[in-house]
Amino acid sequence: MAAPGAGAATAPRRAGTTAWGVAVRVAGTVGRRVLMLVVLLALVFAAVELLPGDAASAAAERGESAADLAERRHLLGLDRPLWERFADWMTALPTGDLGTSARGQEVTELLADPLPNTLILAVSALVLTVVLSLLLGCWAATRPHRLADRLVTHTSTAAFAVPEFVVSAALLLVLSLWTGWLPAVTVTGGDGRPTTWTMLIMPVLALAIPQTGWNTRVVRGALADQAATPHVEAAHLDGLPPHQVMLRHQLPGAVPAIATGIATSTGLLFGGAVVVETLFNYPGIGAVLAGAVAARDTPLIAGVVICAGAVISLVLLAADLIRDATLGARA
């Protein structure tokens, strides 16, 4: 936090450390991310077009004639060129209008409850991941090459290697079907939220366990790199207690790598949410997305992509800023 002040007071440093410079860099990063999202959405529109079948044939009933199908296409606007539909959707976007689903529901309405639900799920899983991986990583790093370190390292590798659906199935079997401790699935109430908070436990664990595995490895690795730096070795030689060396000297240097690792996890968490939400019947956007792709429902798919994309972009931006700030402070 002292970085900009310190930078301004001393020599001409990197542009990124002045307040104005930070603003320019943030604007540039945001601009790049927005551009990336637009490109991504264009790809989504094009990709759905390439899939066999379309929203009209997916929603049609048996017995509809070619004329009925054509009418359906017209109602959905599918008889217009792809770029025109994309342009329409994009120009409506700034007003918060995400279009209409192939079944005539407002996309914003279809996502209004699922998006916050997924955010609750993903943020809880992310927080748990960060806390667990920092604790495990630091604990292992203070005991290099000892039993605890090896145990943490191997377990975390194994945890990361297990797909979410296997973790989910194991959790479901043990925590619900055998013991009856937790509700097996999420039942949603009239407020659009799970009826009890305990319904969140298994989905959060299913998402957090593999990501904790990955991030523990990142934390442990970054701390090992830091342990080899001269200032950490010096701190050890000065006779500082290990936990103080860890918190004051080793960990700050490892923050950029850890922040990047966690930012990467955000994307993976959203990906995992598609699987986990379906298995636990959790009412989030992952479940919406899975069905929307099957129905070739472009506006709905694009709606999910823009929401998830915006969230992931914000997290990546935050990670960039943290990295810049910490690197700036130490440059």
Place this chain on the structure above:
Amino acid sequence: MGVTRRQLLWAGSGIGAAGFLAACSGGSDDSRNAGSAGADGKPRPGGTLRVGALGHASAITRDPHGTQTNESDYLVIALVFDTLTIPGAKTNTAPRLSASWESSADLKTWKFTIAEGAKFHDGSPVTAEDVVWSLKRLRNTPSGAARLPGIQAKNISAEGTGTVVVVSDYANADFPLMTRFASFVLKKDTEDSAIEKAPGTGPFKLDWYRNGNARLVRNDDWYGPAVHLDAIEVTMFETPQAMANALIGGQIDLASNAGAVAARTAEAREDIQVLRRPDDMAMPIVMRTAEGSPFADERVREAMRLVVDREAMVKQVLSGYGTVANDIMGTGDPDYAGDIPQRERDVAKAKQLLRDADFDFSRTYELVTTEDIAGLADSATLFANQAGDAGIKIEVVKQESGAFWEKTWKAGDFYTTYWGTNDSVVFYASKTMVSEAGQNEAGWQDAGFDAAYREAISTDEPKRRATALTELQQIEHERSGYLLWGMADGIDLAAAKVQDLPKLAGYGRVQLEGVWLS
């Protein structure tokens, strides 16, 4: 069930199982539970039934006249709104909002009389104008022509306040059958924007609906028989597995249309009832009968029907939850010709027939299928293996659903199809087999069949109709383009306390108004 329980007792784990069962059904009133589960059990009023039904958040449809692919949405709509008629047990079409109906002698004009005392949930009476407006609205959707076949919007009119007149473009003895699924009645001039909160006339009123889940409360003013439940809570499930887990975990009381896989898991449990609704789904193989098709020769079609091992198909494709069929569509019809001898597997005879017909054994035939419903693609694969026993080479081609319905359906030589309406022989005859049928899947043209069909639908005299229907089914059994190897059961799973669950196939699964909790 008895055997399972004895085995359990014998194994010494019976006490635990019985204890669990008692805990599930509310403990102290266990004895009453046992009594009321019997045949003379009197319905007990009250309670909330928690139902699980399949659906996707992306496919939510609130419009009663929309295309509801979500069973959860259809269930909610069917309990809040009424159709003119519903599927029945003794006759395939039973009264609902329409108390009775009659046709003109030429079977083109149909008059429906609205049930006495029918009211919308806001208290206003149902008039013929409301019904006319609703039917016209249905007809003007993209699916309208398919849902009200042969009816133009302008030919739907009111006669007084209590009668609706519908004039068909052609004679149609089974038009009332077509009003069972989608003829939901709303108040006249309901705006599209008000559809989601529009009052219905059904046994339950909407308390709330959100993202596929809903709570319904009993409509005390319903014109139909007494409704016992206080409320029904509907939870939407993306997968049958999650739905079965919810039932096992006690989060729901009924898993509607859970399917064979879930049933197999639940079968071992004492605390769960597995309810089979026979004749739920037909998954026939279609062989194109028109010139140029390898199946144009009826001896080839006969051979295909002889080569299939029906018992094995039912056992493996349907996990045993089904029955063997006899190549006649509409197996649930009270008029189904059960006395026509069952066709059995006869590979030698099949080979002989194929040789007689100069069948090309060197060629590999493509059997096109989809993964639209569970077991469909498996049925194609298993059949291809069985046909191999007669030297017939079949390659199964899986097609994406949209492409299948647009390109292969009604046009391909050899493909699988499926139908969920199986309680009417005439329904199939008129829709898929008579020469001019709009959905003649096999392109079948058979003068004898056409004559029998016309005889059957043009007469009101029971004996003549019965004779014609038997003739029609005999011809269908002998030479149509269908190979119908079996019928899948509809399978509901329920907690032990749920009584009088739906017994009918297909859309009959939504008839929950008679359910009660012991």
